[in-house]
Amino acid sequence: xxxxxxxxxxxxxxxxxxxxxxxxxxxxxxxxxxxxxxxxxxxxxxxxxxxxxxxxxxxxxxxxxxxxxxxxxxxxxxxxxxxxxxxxxxxxxxxxxxxx
DNA sequence: GCTTTGACTCTCG
DNA sequence: TCGAGAGCCAAAG
Numbered sequence: 001x002x003x004x005x006x007x008x009x010x011x012x013x014x015x016x017x018x019x020x021x022x023x024x025x026x027x028x029x030x031x032x033x034x035x036x037x038x039x040x041x042x043x044x045x046x047x048x049x050x051x052x053x054x055x056x057x058x059x060x061x062x063x064x065x066x067x068x069x070x071x072x073x074x075x076x077x078x079x080x081x082x083x084x085x086x087x088x089x090x091x092x093x094x095x096x097x098x099x100x
Numbered sequence: 101g102c103t104t105t106g107a108c109t110c111t112c113g
Numbered sequence: 114t115c116g117a118g119a120g121c122c123a124a125a126g
Contacts, residue, residue, distance in 0.1 A: 028108085028122090035122035040106065041105090059109080066106095068107075071107090
């Protein structure tokens with residue numbers, strides 16, 4: 001059982017609809033906190049691997065931050081959901097971005 | 101219990 | 114437009 005903070009992060013992540021992405025910043029804001037980095041760390045642990053779509057979370061500028069199983073894997077997953085990726089960056093970022 | 105670190109973000113030169 | 118530096122919070126060592 002992760003910490004309460006982490007659980008909240010996972011809760012929010014699960015709400016991200018398919019074919020859309022969100023940012024660490026938005027998640028942090030949803031939680032009423034500024035712990036952007038802590039959000040990233042929480043997703044890095046990600047005990048609910050298949051349940052929580054952590055691959056739909058990227059940096060605030062559309063750059064694909066990182067992924068525990070490799071950045072390539074993350075991009076592949078996103079592309080399979082209809083999101084266009086180019087050079088580790090989201091195409092049409094702002095159109096696929098999901099804000100809370 | 102203090103120190104370090106990280107899948108981040110913003111500001112400034 | 115781009116790179117470097119500082120700030121931020123929570124978790125792990």
